[in-house]
Amino acid sequence: RPPEGQGPVPALVYCHAHGNRYTMGRDELVVGRPSLQGAYARDLVASGIAALCIEMPCFGARRHPGESERAKAHLWRGETLFGQMLAEQMAGVGYLAGHRAVQAEKIGALGFSMGSTLAWWLAALDERIRAASALCSFADLETLVELGAHDGHGIYMSVPGLLPIARTGEIAGLAAPRPLQICVGLQDWSTPEAAFSIGRRDLVAAYGGTNGLSFHIDPDAAHEETPAMRQAVLDFLRRELA
Template sequence: MTGAALRDRLAGLLGAGFPGPNFRKVTVQGRRQFGDWVLDDLLFETAGGVPVPALFLRPPDGQTPVPALVYCHAHGNRYTMGREELIEGRPSLQGPYAADLEALGVAALCMDMPCFGTRQLPGESARAKAALWRGETLFGQMLAEQMAGLSFLADHPVVDRNRLGALGFSMGSTLAWWLAAMDERVRAASALCSFADLEKLVDLGEHDGHGTYMTVPGLLPVARSGQIAGLTAPRALQICVGLNDWSTPEGAFNRGRQDLEAAYGGRQGLEFHIEPDAAHEETPAMRAAVLRFLKRQLVDGRGRDS
């Protein structure tokens, strides 16, 4: 199956109408200084009129366009936290990413995903069930909103549309590598602490730790995790894992890695950062590896059209 054909199959599984249109409206609700940059408090509106709050860390107007990424926040059953993860961090991270991204010169957009932050109600279970009954998926809705976020970044005057990326931890990791797989505008994606073959997870009895948001009916007969992530090739993809992480048991990670390496076929662009003793957490070495990767792939690169 070609990459385009697999994307079409996956889009069908993600739900009726995926990915849908871009945001129809964006309102700047507030703006404050963040170091030498600014932090915009945004409110997007979907085609269906659904409000999606977001934070946008960026340089001031009039500066030379910079690389930018969609920052995909995590889950962790912390439904009160959404877009604030960008500036506040969470216990499993080494700290917020905002200051590091500003220092690197990479703008970042972080949206409240459904069930999180200002969008806690309805909850995850209710949303997932309703979506499935409608022939949709909650995961597909999340991805569609992330793709609309990419469109916002691509059209923004302070952003270099040829240097777009994705970054996330845990649930954010899964969203980041799926986003890179499904949207070729993503030049580089870094995915931390959630990459494993789903069928192997089921075989091992380790799949139930994931939230219902990830349920995509009929996925396993169509493609394995590594084959999906492999749609990113030859664009840059970094996978960071700890082998004591409940979400990446070694057997399930190894199968995903084999498929991913096969998809890249020895080409440059694929990078693994593996820590045998790390759990479901970002370590100092992992943070350093992510920042090196983003600098090399988004900051130092000139964009695919140069």
């Protein structure tokens, strides 16, 4: 968090990534990972924004039981591991909203990869999220399946019966009219251009236009944060939260 004496301050829930690195969880906020342009903690604090990272089940100190074991148990019970993850992120929002050092009306969400998916879902489900930035995971799931590109995602993300009910852009569009930033690289396995384009189309339709939406699209980037993407994210967060 920013130094003492600067509160109350804006804050965000930082949703960590997956990357099959189960030993890493909340530490990503302060140490980063190879796919990122360094850790976000320093940049956020320098921007006057506090951050909280909830360690997700299957990662870090919570890596046992593992993802497959947890996901199967949830599915057999008619639940989902992804639902547990989102519930815990929402608990994090509640913690921030009640913290004396945080401006409850200025809480955001930020994440890369798995964290991206969690961030835009969180914005869709929790109206306390004022703005969200999602990096490198935003694509129409039905199109991913048609392209055979869906198996790169972990089983944590499996939600039975989801596709007949709603598409990616429609779900993310529940955040409207609150600000939402989507950052993608078109060489990213998780955001093939065809799947991203449909997701973007549905998202714009849900927002009734582009007001409130911000897109950063790099035609040459893979599953990685680029320097330009980092700058775009910080500019967005400073504008919408700080």
